[in-house]
Amino acid sequence: MxxxxxxxxxxxxxxxxxxxxxxxxxxxxxxxxxxxxxxxxxxxxxxxxxxxSSGAFINFGHSKPKIRAQKVWLNGINAYAGLAATDVYLGATELPDEDLLNKVFPGSFKYGGGHVIEDLVAGRHIKLKAISYGTDCYPKKELETVIDIKSVNQAILxxxxxxxxxxxxxxxxxxxxxxxxxxxxxxxxxxxxxxxxxxxxxxxxxxxxxxxxxxxxxxxxxxxxxxxxxxxxxxxxxxxxxxxxxxxxxxxxxxxxxxxxxxxxxxxxxxxxxxxxxxxxxxxxxxxxxxxxxxxxxxxxxxxxxxxxxxxxxxxxxxxxxxxxxxxxxxxxxxxxxxxxxxxxxxxxxxxxxxxxxxxxxxxxxxxxxxxxxxxxxxxxxxxxxx
Amino acid sequence: MTKKRVVLTFPHEIVSQPVVYYLVKDYNLMINILRARVTPQEQGRLVVEISGKKKELEAGMNYLAELNIDIQSLTRDIKWHENKCVHCTACIPHCPTDAISLDRDTMKVSFDKQKCIACELCIPTCPYQAIEIVI
Structure with a gap:
């Protein structure tokens, strides 16, 4: 023993x-x-x-002025933003809004949440888009920026x-x-x-x-x-x-x-x-x-x-x-x-x-x-x- | 005897002509069709193994070229990107010629171009886009 x-x-x-x-x-x-x-x-x-059943929490940090991101896309893939102002959860199986899915069967699903996670880990630039309704403390309503693994505060698989x-x-x-x-x-x-x-x-x-x-x-x-x-x-x-x-x-x-x-x-x-x-x-x-x-x-x-x-x-x-x-x-x-x-x-x-x-x-x-x-x-x- | 594996791409106007028949009859060539696809209103693609005497084979290829048929060597057709392959073996049961094979000791996947007939069955099986068709 x-x-x-x-x-x-x-x-x-x-x-x-x-x-x-x-x-x-x-x-x-x-x-x-x-x-x-x-x-x-x-x-x-x-x-x-x-x-x-995999994904990542990402805190992408504040813009100036600040935004309480309501909906967020990373390289066109929706990340769940129903958390605090700049926290999102990116799920591995999430797909682009405009993906053909299985409309032309069988769909190929070339890029999804898992690919964004791979790109992020590889140090590549990721396009971030966020929208919001604007509040007194977070007035910004639209944000388009570029993030990478180094620029984000946390990225937690x-x-x-x-x-x-x-x-x-x-x-x-x-x-x-x-x-x-x-x-x-x-x-x-x-x-x-x-x-x-x-x-x-x-x-x-x-x-x-x-x-x-x-x-x-x-x-x-x-x-x-x-x-x-x-x-x-x-x-x-x-x-x-x-x-x-x-x-x-x-x-x-x-x-x-x-x-x-x-x-x-x-x-x-x-x-x-x-x-x-x-x-x-x-x-x-x-x-x-x-x-x-x-x-x-x-x-x-x-x-x-x-x-x-x-x-x-x-x-x-x-x-x-x-x-x-x-x-x-x-x-x-x-x-x-x-x-x-x-x-x-x-x-x-x-x-x-x-x-x-x-x-x-x-x-x-x-x-x-x-x-x-x-x-x-x-x-x-x-x-x-x-x- | 010379042997050649080629991908023939037919323009729309030629799809209706019995080209393979003339290759056999006039040029004395043996044609093994590995794969054929004709898209309506568009073009035809034929993957064939052609064998015959060197001179006759050359004459046959000239005949095809005169018809404006694009000729590509088959080996250029399927590309296996070793750096993208994770050796999962999802493609293994789908390959009809063992062009993609697995060493059961090392569990390493490898690709033998010579055995590939460009049937493309492996392409959708790969989750990592490690096999590519180059047209």
Missing amino acids: KTYEEINQRIRNGEAVVVTAEEIIDIVEEKGIKKAAKEVDVVTTGTFAPMC TNPRNAYQNYNVAINKYSDRTIYTYMGILRPKIGNANYCSTGQLSPLLNDPFYKTIGIGTKIFLGGGEGYVYWEGTQHNPRVKRGANGVVRAPAGTLAVVGDLKGMSPEWLKGTSITGYGASLTVGIGIPIPILSEDIVKYTAVKDEDIYTQIVDYSKDYPNGVNKSYGEVNYKQLRDGYIEIEGKQVPTGALSSYKKAREIAEILKDRIKKKKFELAKPVKYLKGKLGE
């Missing part, structure tokens, strides 16, 4: 043993759980995928739902045409199957009962640093689990926050999902402290031991019908083909395993170089029994 303080002391001393969620698999296999728990201090995880613990495999079983979903393009007659999780590298799949990831956990977020600030929206720990405790369907989620000024466009990418809309692809890495033998056992989970459900997105999902067409594991998914109703179906992912692996390596490196210490949660997420 180790404590957070002991692990942080070892990080400060440059003695901490840090490995990725892939590397821990072999270590546990070779040395066993007991020895691995003793020797390893931290396991790093990673994920990189479109995460729609605040994502209400990220890092889903497992996700559906999407297929098109019933429609006779290609369908365009948030899970990508799905060809008819189960022409392909799309998934979106980095499996054995994914943060919450390595901590299935939320024993270390909780409110206040410090994380890698968009290339910079961030924190878990709450359970994510739709957080649902009460789904069916395997004997290893791992959820077999979408379950836990995280709400995360961090300073956009320290992030990088490599790990926050504007996303265009044909026929569906715009989004933001977010890179997240979470360190798991090896406090006990249980915890090291959870982090040693392998792709072949993580299962998920095959869901139809042509009829069932849109109509709220909860039905599974079988279970598959992430080894099968990542190998390129899965069997559905006797047919070999090619798989594609929306999450990037390669990028997730890079994130786990970067986080490992930061910890080893004493640039990143672990934070003990101040409150735990709702667990399996709702405790």
Whole structure:
């Protein structure tokens, strides 16, 4: 048994043993759980995928004379201004007012809120337009200016739902045409199957009962640093689990926050999902402290031991019908083909395993170089029994 | 035998002429149509693999040029921007020729121009606009 303080002391001393969620698999296999728990201090995880429930609070500062911005557009994308005078919230899926949407089907959604966030992080200039009705204290009624990441007072990435613990495999079983979903393009007659999780590298799949990831956990977020600030929206720990405790369907989620000024466009990418809309692809890495033998056992989970459900997105999902067409594991998914109703179906992912692996390596490196210490949660997420 | 993969763009007036038939009959060429699209009132686009004897192939291409048909080499047609690719693999199941492929060890996506038939199925699958058609 180790404590957070002991692990942080070892990080400060440059003695901490840090490995990725892939590397821990072999270590546990070779040395066993007991020895691995003793020797390893931290396991790093990673994920990189479109995460729609994302956005940023921006305070763009006062003009002269001042304006109480009532409606605000950033590069033509509406940002919610129902806050104080110069505070807005820019959502990742917001689209330009004049976007053709799906009028010419399928829409391409080339630029949206997520792209503005990427441009901002990249240091590019953003056109700001604001209108108001004018008050005695804020007389200005129209403002057109240019902002960038340096000129704004705050830019705080605040994502209400990220890092889903497992996700559906999407297929098109019933429609006779290609369908365009948030899970990508799905060809008819189960022409392909799309998934979106980095499996054995994914943060919450390595901590299935939320024993270390909780409110206040410090994380890698968009290339910079961030924190878990709450359970994510739709957080649902009460789904069916395997004997290893791992959820077999979408379950836990995280709400995360961090300073956009320290992030990088490599790990926050504007996303265009044909026929569906715009989004933001977010890179997240979470360190798991090896406090006990249980915890090291959870982090040693392998792709072949993580299962998920095959869901139809042509009829069932849109109509709220909860039905599974079988279970598959992430080894099968990542190998390129899965069997559905006797047919070999090619798989594609929306999450990037390669990028997730890079994130786990970067986080490992930061910890080893004493640039990143672990934070003990101040409150735990709702667990399996709702405790 | 010489082989050439080209994108032929037909002006509106020529769309109704059996150009491929003459290439086969008069120039003794083998034509494999990889992709064809005719937009009403506008123009036609044909992606073909043409093979035959070098001289006959040249003569055939001259015939096309005389008809004012624009000829572009196919390799210039689809561009994969490696710097924009995040290696998510959303495009992988859609590529019919394995021109876009995935190394399952490194999980890295790569693009082989030689295998690409410019079917364009991959273009809408990419969320990062990393694959581009250059016409």
